[in-house]
Amino acid sequence: MALLFHSPDEDAQAWRRALLRHAPGLDVRLWPEVGDPAQIDAALVWRAPPGLLASLPNLRLILSLGAGVDAMLADPTLPDLPLCRLVDPSLTRMMGEFVLALVLKYHRQLDVFARQQREQRWAFTLPPQPGETAVGILGLGELGSHAAGLLRGMGFAVRGWSRSPKAIEGIATFAGPDGLAPFLAGTAILVCLLPLTPETRGIMDAHLLAGLPTGARLINVGRGAQLVERDLIDALDRGHLAHASLDCVAEEPLPPGHPFWSHPRIDITPHVASFSLPDSAAEGVVDNLRRLEEGRPLRNLVDRARGY
Ligand code: NDP
Ligand code: OXD
Numbered sequence: 001m002a003l004l005f006h007s008p009d010e011d012a013q014a015w016r017r018a019l020l021r022h023a024p025g026l027d028v029r030l031w032p033e034v035g036d037p038a039q040i041d042a043a044l045v046w047r048a049p050p051g052l053l054a055s056l057p058n059l060r061l062i063l064s065l066g067a068g069v070d071a072m073l074a075d076p077t078l079p080d081l082p083l084c085r086l087v088d089p090s091l092t093r094m095m096g097e098f099v100l101a102l103v104l105k106y107h108r109q110l111d112v113f114a115r116q117q118r119e120q121r122w123a124f125t126l127p128p129q130p131g132e133t134a135v136g137i138l139g140l141g142e143l144g145s146h147a148a149g150l151l152r153g154m155g156f157a158v159r160g161w162s163r164s165p166k167a168i169e170g171i172a173t174f175a176g177p178d179g180l181a182p183f184l185a186g187t188a189i190l191v192c193l194l195p196l197t198p199e200t201r202g203i204m205d206a207h208l209l210a211g212l213p214t215g216a217r218l219i220n221v222g223r224g225a226q227l228v229e230r231d232l233i234d235a236l237d238r239g240h241l242a243h244a245s246l247d248c249v250a251e252e253p254l255p256p257g258h259p260f261w262s263h264p265r266i267d268i269t270p271h272v273a274s275f276s277l278p279d280s281a282a283e284g285v286v287d288n289l290r291r292l293e294e295g296r297p298l299r300n301l302v303d304r305a306r307g308y
Helices: 012-022 089-107 110-118 142-153 176-185 206-210 229-237 278-294
Strands: 002-006 027-030 042-045 061-064 134-138 157-162 172-175 189-192 216-220 241-246 266-268
Touching: 002 012, 012 027, 012 278, 042 278, 061 278, 089 110, 089 142, 089 189, 089 216, 089 241, 089 278, 110 241, 134 142, 142 157, 157 176, 172 176, 206 229, 229 241
Parallel strands: 002 027, 002 042, 042 061, 134 157, 134 189, 157 172, 189 216, 216 241, 241 266
Antiparallel strands: none
């Protein structure tokens, strides 16, 4: 079997080594060394140039190197073939760490103290107990449910919102459009871990933000286009929201001079919440290649109608 690898962001040689450890006979071709395009059976890609996948006439499977497949689905030339997204234990763990770090920042009011430092002001109140801080997670999938479990383990009051109803021990769950308002009303720190789909594009707008209690904080680690940027700035400037941490923005890299760079109540990180690591992710990729060969059901298959 021949697998084409393409990613402008990853160490291609490390991926080749990791894949060969699990499948020594695999013919791994590192783009742009495609060889004969007709020989390629599967493609493992991130930010593939539009048209690359369509140029492989015998392609049978597309594997995303990322958890989110929104950019891939936006390519009008994407072949109508099975598409699997990446689920990687390291990616899941790192996202959990990142969300935990930002929740702790807010729980221990480090955003407040950073502002006080700029004002040369020495003041404090007793910090709340974790059980007094309600963290609401939009999206209870692979990443959201793991982050929820970590936070729950730390004693936070965790709630989550998903499309389909869920029962998760120790976590208050809400589902669907009707569940959104009650979910938001009890959330002090909102974490977005939704995939970007037609339904979630612009979901964090003035209406959603108004549904949060005054003084709430926002952590967006999903996708930038889920947030209406102007509405966030309005909510912060009016004092309805206290602070936001944005790992994803609509245009990446964030353009010079964008108001987010200098807003005193916004922290920006350059889409670094989590990464897929070849040493832990390769096993799942190879498992799916074997499933393809043996005609068994693929794992982490994207439902194109849902968009994730
Ligand atoms: P999953 O597909 O496992 O989970 C998605 C969750 O979102 C599910 O719980 C799903 O509900 C819920 N959901 C989707 N659409 C809706 C909707 N319309 N209304 C309510 N809930 C909805 O995805 P992952 O957890 O693996 O990843 C989530 C996203 O995280 C990725 O798509 C990507 O955008 C982002 N990400 C960001 C990274 C970063 O570094 N910043 C790194 C990796 C991922 P249900 O369970 O009912 O299907
Ligand atoms: C992903 C990402 O979707 O890194 O995996 O954003």
